[in-house]
Amino acid sequence: MNLNWNGAKETMDTTAIIERLREIAGPERVDTDERLLREASVDRFKKYTAVHGIYDGPFPIAIVRAGSTEQVAAVLAFANEHGVNIVPRTGRTGTEGGLETSFERTVVLDGSEMDEIVHVDPVDMQVTVQCGVSLELLEERVRELGLTTGHSPQSKPLAQMGGLVATRSIGQFSTLYGGIEDMVVGLEAVFPDGTVGRIKNVPRRAAGPDIRHVVIGNEGALCFVTEVTVKLFKYQPENNRFHGYLLDDVRTGIEILREIVTNGFRPSVARVYSEQDAAQHFSHFAGGKCVAVFLAEGPAGLVEATSAEIERVVGRQPHERVAPELIREWFDNLNWGPDKIRAEHETMLAERHLGYTTEVAANWSVIGDIYEAVIARITKEYPHFQDITMLGGHSSHSYQTGTNMYFVYDYDIDCEPREEITKYHIPLNAIIVEETLARGGSMVHHHGIGKYRAQWTEEEHGSAYPILRKLKEVYDPNGIMNPGTIFPAGNR
Numbered sequence: 001m002n003l004n005w006n007g008a009k010e011t012m013d014t015t016a017i018i019e020r021l022r023e024i025a026g027p028e029r030v031d032t033d034e035r036l037l038r039e040a041s042v043d044r045f046k047k048y049t050a051v052h053g054i055y056d057g058p059f060p061i062a063i064v065r066a067g068s069t070e071q072v073a074a075v076l077a078f079a080n081e082h083g084v085n086i087v088p089r090t091g092r093t094g095t096e097g098g099l100e101t102s103f104e105r106t107v108v109l110d111g112s113e114m115d116e117i118v119h120v121d122p123v124d125m126q127v128t129v130q131c132g133v134s135l136e137l138l139e140e141r142v143r144e145l146g147l148t149t150g151h152s153p154q155s156k157p158l159a160q161m162g163g164l165v166a167t168r169s170i171g172q173f174s175t176l177y178g179g180i181e182d183m184v185v186g187l188e189a190v191f192p193d194g195t196v197g198r199i200k201n202v203p204r205r206a207a208g209p210d211i212r213h214v215v216i217g218n219e220g221a222l223c224f225v226t227e228v229t230v231k232l233f234k235y236q237p238e239n240n241r242f243h244g245y246l247l248d249d250v251r252t253g254i255e256i257l258r259e260i261v262t263n264g265f266r267p268s269v270a271r272v273y274s275e276q277d278a279a280q281h282f283s284h285f286a287g288g289k290c291v292a293v294f295l296a297e298g299p300a301g302l303v304e305a306t307s308a309e310i311e312r313v314v315g316r317q318p319h320e321r322v323a324p325e326l327i328r329e330w331f332d333n334l335n336w337g338p339d340k341i342r343a344e345h346e347t348m349l350a351e352r353h354l355g356y357t358t359e360v361a362a363n364w365s366v367i368g369d370i371y372e373a374v375i376a377r378i379t380k381e382y383p384h385f386q387d388i389t390m391l392g393g394h395s396s397h398s399y400q401t402g403t404n405m406y407f408v409y410d411y412d413i414d415c416e417p418r419e420e421i422t423k424y425h426i427p428l429n430a431i432i433v434e435e436t437l438a439r440g441g442s443m444v445h446h447h448g449i450g451k452y453r454a455q456w457t458e459e460e461h462g463s464a465y466p467i468l469r470k471l472k473e474v475y476d477p478n479g480i481m482n483p484g485t486i487f488p489a490g491n492r
């Protein structure tokens with residue numbers, strides 16, 4: 001008998017595990033095709049090596065495409081008993097290594113075929129869906145009823161509801177509707193021992209701690225999300241009003257965001273792009289300036305008031321106006337579907353060029369310092385700075401107390417594909433995380449910790465870390481759930 005990384009008993013060999021999975025889920029739901037297993041071993045953190053066909057493993061032993069909550073429960077209970085690691089997945093848009101199968105004896109548990117819209121309720125303003133429902137399809141369906149989920153991450157055409165909840169995702173309209181944590185009314189999740197928990201749908205309750213938050217953002221490291229109920233809102237696009245401005249610098253833009261939001265106004269979109277990031281997004285009109293973008297939406301009276309406040313606050317700073325149609329056009333093409341993924345693959349192969357992002361958050365008083373410290377350190381200390389073709393960022397999600405900064409870095413790859421991650425992505429990501437933590441910010445705003453920021457989870461949480469760690473000990477005592485994700489491997 002072997003022991004896996006955390007000491008759980010490995011009582012079955014690979015062939016026996018696959019046989020048992022076929023019995024549980026049905027043979028047609030268990031994939032062991034070598035190509036599928038290789039592709040399932042990474043996510044978009046390793047997109048450059050993947051596009052070159054380089055997969056270094058470990059590879060999963062099988063992919064189970066679950067068809068029901070009962071099958072998820074049976075697979076998890078079996079895996080828990082026999083020391084089989086589980087990596088949950090749905091839409092496969094993860095960017096932080098959360099889908100990486102970093103350990104031997106891993107089964108990928110795929111919820112994308114659990115794709116039923118269970119119940120749309122326009123009276124109680126909520127919709128219940130299974131984990132594999134595509135957000136884009138859901139949004140299309142509820143818009144037919146004059147409703148919206150209010151959730152619109154850039155990955156909307158690809159991401160699915162289980163993953164969106166599991167990563168604590170956030171969308172482009174977040175300043176009005178909030179992140180997914182503000183949208184989830186109730187949900188169903190399965191824990192490693194096979195326990196199915198359904199958190200009921202109520203508008204609020206004071207019945208102890210909010211247990212939704214054990215599940216939201218767990219990244220598959222505690223449980224598997226099988227069903228979600230999210231809020232619905234009135235959809236009133238006819239009232240939408242876009243605003244765009246050129247500004248002199250990022251700090252001015254951040255101050256504009258701060259003033260609008262803390263004065264009590266909620267444009268659904270409120271963004272400021274650095275000069276470099278603006279040059280990439282708005283090349284036809286940015287002209288070397290920063291760009292601020294707003295969308296006021298909702299009932300006509302609110303749109304009127306929000307638009308007037310945006311104009312008033314921006315009007316107190318030096319600015320040039322951008323035609324609203326240009327902002328609308330840009331916004332309509334922002335999302336990433338299969339076409340943009342394909343185009344990115346072609347560019348990566350043809351041009352040895354790549355872009356990545358690292359998103360952090362901090363209070364208003366320090367976010368500008370973090371931005372400047374990161375840019376200064378990368379410019380002065382990063383040894384391969386000559387390969388960087390673009391370095392900048394934008395603030396895209398604002399709150400009463402602060403905002404996020406979405407750092408963007410593009411580079412020419414002057415090495416073998418396999419070395420790209422260690423030469424460029426990991427060190428650049430580390431600088432951003434370190435400078436943010438050093439100034440009291442959060443190292444991750446919305447992509448999740450995955451496996452590549454897990455080394456900083458303890459520092460992120462400080463004296464509160466035991467509260468988080470105990471969740472792992474209690475809900476996943478055998479450490480089978482997405483090991484290495486959120487919690488560094490070997491440190492449950």
Ligand SMILES: Cc1cc2nc3c(=O)[nH]c(=O)nc-3n(C[C@H](O)[C@H](O)[C@H](O)COP(=O)(O)OP(=O)(O)OC[C@H]3O[C@@H](n4cnc5c(N)ncnc54)[C@H](O)[C@@H]3O)c2cc1C
Nearest residue numbers: 090091092093094098153154155160162163169170220225
């Ligand atoms: C082009 C692009 C744009 C993006 N834009 C945004 C954005 O605007 N906002 C944003 O927040 N994110 C964004 N992301 C990141 C990504 O889309 C989100 O993290 C999304 O929530 C992942 O959903 P998914 O269904 O693709 O999950 P997956 O990629 O399948 O999984 C992501 C993580 O969640 C876990 N997981 C998946 N399903 C389950 C489940 N049913 N139960 C438990 N754990 C599960 C996985 O193990 C993994 O750790 C973007 C990604 C890309 C590629």
